[in-house]
Amino acid sequence: MTGIDPLPLSGRQPRAVRSALAMLEEVVAAGPGVTAKEISAALKLPQATTYRLLNLLVDEEYLVRLPDLRGFALGRRAARLAVPVAPVPPTAARAVVDHLRGLVRWGVHLASFVTGQVTLADPDPDHPPTEPVFLARYPHASALGKLLLAGQPDWRALTRDLRRFTEHTVVDGTALDRQLRTVATGALARQCGELRADRGCIAVPIRSPIDGTLVAGLALAGPPHRIAEPNDELVELLREHAERLAPLLA
Amino acid sequence: MPNGAMSGLRRRSPVHGLDRRNLGPVEVLAQSVSSAAPAAGMATVPAIVATSAGTATVWSFVLATALAVLVGTCISRFTRRMAAAGSLYSLTAKGLGPAAAFASGTALLAGYTILVMAALTGAAIYLDALLARFGWRAPPVVGAVIVVLLAALAGALVLRGVRVSARIVLAVEAVSIALMLIIFAVLLGSLPVPDPDGGASAGLGTAAAGVLPALGAFIGFEAATTLGVEARRPFRSVPRAVLGTAAVVGLLSVVAAYTQVAGFAGRLGGQPEPVVALAAARGAPWLAVLLDLGIATSFVACTLATANALVRVLFSMGRDGIAPRVLGATHRRYRTPHMAIAVALPVAAAVPAALLVAGVPGPDALRILLTVATAGYLVGYLLVCLAAPLFLRRIGELTPAPVLVTAVTVPALAVACGAFVVSALGGPVPVVLAALLLAALGWFGWLRMRRPAELAAIGVYDETSAADVHLGRLP
Incomplete structure (x- = not known):
């Protein structure tokens, strides 16, 4: 031939x-x-x-x-082809996350992105997050997942199924693309009841201080109508802690 | 070696800005099929071939199909391994080096630009003819207006992105192919004597003489190679689109040639409107309206598809730094090379509009433009076939089959090029070709002096970037 x-x-x-x-x-x-x-x-x-x-x-x-x-x-x-294994965060990093938990009344979750998926590295024990499998499989519907997707040159490579979970889930590729660009420029992801109707989340990226690659995300989970508010002070608090976590996780 | 291999990884692809990995296989196929414009070719090319090949016309098309498939095979050596936007010149660069790649680039740039001009002219001619059949003899300026309007429409659709234009192009081309199949089915059904022996008795030499004009029906079939960056699965969909188009166009052309040769019982050569004459002779003059509509729409689809290809070649040249870098810019929202569109389409519209306003008869303008465009394509095909085995040897993946294909294809194309030069002697075509050649040489000389580094690194493509590689950690 x-x-x-x-x-x-x-x-x-x-x-x-x-x-x-x-x-x-x-x-x-x-x-x-x-x-x-x-x-x-x-x-x-x-x-x-x-x-x-x-x-x-x-x-x-x-x-x-x-x-x-x-x-x-x-x-x-x-x-x-392999089960992703996220590194366990060092004690110093856990202490930073715990410090934030002491300051806010909502759930505080730390997720690692180094495996190319959302992997919960330090979920809030008092406010259990969504099933980890769902977070890993459907990044389009969670704030942490949106952060991960927004950091990719081609987010479509990491999504397989833009499944609808609630009436708020963004399932249209073009709409999601637009949302992810806002996430990338604002360095802030927000979802209000997209994964579960009674839960919303804001998340900020944690970047390696060496080369700026996206390594993890820090999220606050609470009631969706409260998450939808600007929450400037909370976001500021979140960013402060993310900055302290960056050298500990890179 | 491992570390050395990885250190060449870029943070982002050198063709960033295009809408990467977003086109399905059908959209990629539409680009190639429409650029080859089989419907227009079915109605016009057999009569041209018959002037050289006589009753062996059908066999000329069979040979041309084989040659096109072989060229497609050479192209697929590259497109299965790399995804580019610059058509054959980006590919040739990886096998033959900068000078040959530059030659291929300028030849294809001329070929694509002039094919857009030809397609615009063709659309104007056949829309005019359609108007005439309804009793309105339009003055030449109407043709020029049609050209400018179609070019503006094409510019807008090309800017909007391949996803939109591919769907329109596919629908338009499907309509025109369907119209042609209806016409040829009617004609075949009413043929007096089925004469299967096209020209086996006429000999191989006669058939070979018709191969060059028959190749004219295929030019543009490689256009899908400009969508390598934008195709979702480029390594699969681009080679399939190119080879599939060669096969489909071949099949349609053979059907068309058989019908017309049998219909005229061997006197097809030089018929100005063979299908119309056949239709009238069979008592079906209404077919002429369908025919004009089918050819005009096929030319419109060809304009769009070839313009898509043209702006991506210019884009690649801008990114390569061998053309003004601003041509490598992309529109933020539509992610198409908008600066290349703004430069290319006005030029492509101005030439045919000026020719028509100046009173050059439409069919003459079309024939001259098509002949010049064919020259560009032939150079591009010849170089990419020559480059294929050298490319495979360079990356250490050479097997005997590609060498064999090139050994058959390159001499055949070289003969076709030679025959082309002889056939084009006299008239304005050699003058235009010589002017284009001088311009290309001047451009090459300027690059050698001013931008030697860019020239040496010619051949931008969608390289694997750091984000595409799995290292067990994020890069």
Whole structure:
């Protein structure tokens, strides 16, 4: 054949599936920058098969080609193949969060974004937050999730299903895009009853003081009609604590 | 090596500002199909081919289809591995280096610009003809007004983004292809003697002579490569759109050629309006109205799709720094290259409008513009086919098949280019081509002196950026 798209692999081709998985392993083992030829040699696979499967894995975003177009690395999607493990925040960081809890009457939650998902690192024990699985799976509906999405060059890569939870949930892609741009410019995310009708949340980003990457979010959860108010003093308090957390979490 | 490989990662893609990863496969396909404008080609190209190939016309189209599919295969070597907005020149850069990429870029820039001019002219001619069938002989200035109005409409839709324009283009092109299929079904149904032997007896040489004009039906089929950045799954949808368009246009052209060759029983060559004549002979003159409508809409769709491609080539050149950088700017809201649109479309409208106002007969203007545009495309195709195996060798993924494809395709295209030069001798076409070539050489010389670094780094594409890589932590 002359390289016209090969037929899609069917489930009846276990060797191709096995080879594809072996390639993913090989890219992890050899580290980013490994070339197609090296992978073909390491796995003792025919070159044409290797190139075809590699292109397929790139197409599916499990792998990416590095800017030299020769080397491969794991793509963002590969992160979904493992359960994300967020680092436990250090005691000093917990003390800062506890300090904030002493100052406000609402729930205070600290979430980590380093896994590419919303992972609760220090949920408020007195005001239990929404089920962690929901926060991780539907970032479009939570304030912490909106912060995470707003920090991405392409937020669509992190959302799969813009599910509607309440009448307030933003489920339209264009509307969400507009909202996320406001979140990015204001460095403040707010949702009023989008995930649960009786709960609202404001969240501010925590950025690494070294290179400014988004590492975590600090959120206040309370009744939606109160969250909808400007809350300037509370936001100021939240930002102050986020700033103190930044060097402890980066 | 691993660390070295990762240190090249940028924080954001060099083509940021475009609406990245947002177009479905159908929208990408629409771009290629409409730019190739099969409906207009079905009605007009077979008669041109028949002047060279006679009864072997059908076989000329079969050969041209094979050649287009092979070119598409070469293009897919790149588009399965990289997502660009600059069409074939961004791809050629990764295989043949800066000088060839620049040649490809200027050839395609001329090709796209002039195809937009030709499509605008074509739309004006056939809308005029439609008006004439209803009894109004419009003065030439009406044609110029139609050109300017269509260009303004195209500019607005291209600015609004491919999502909107692709849907319109798809609907328009689907209507015109459907009209053509109805027309050809009616004509085929009333053919006196089915004459399946198009020209097997006429010999391969005769068929080969018709390949160059037959390729004219395909130009534009690579236009989906300009949507690499904006396609949701570029590595899949762009190659499929390019190869699928080559196949679809080939199939439609073969049907059209067969009908017309059989209909005229071998005297198709040089017929000015073959389908209209056939329709009249079969007692179905109402088909002529459908035909004019179908061709006009096909040209409108072609204007839109080719303008989409043209502004993205200019955008890439702006980002590459080989054209004024302001061309690489994008509109904040629509995320399209609005400065490139503001520059390109007025130029593309002014030339055909001026030609029509100056009294150049529409069909002559169309023929000259199409011939010049074809030259640009042929250079682009030739270079990308040459670049494909070199690109694969550079990234260490060369297998025998791409070498074989290039070994067949490049000589065939070179012969087509040679035949083109010979066929274009005499008339205004060589003058225009020589002027364009001089302009390109002057531009190249200026870049060599003033912007050598930009020229050496030509070939911007949507690189993997730090955010696309999974490192087990956020980068």
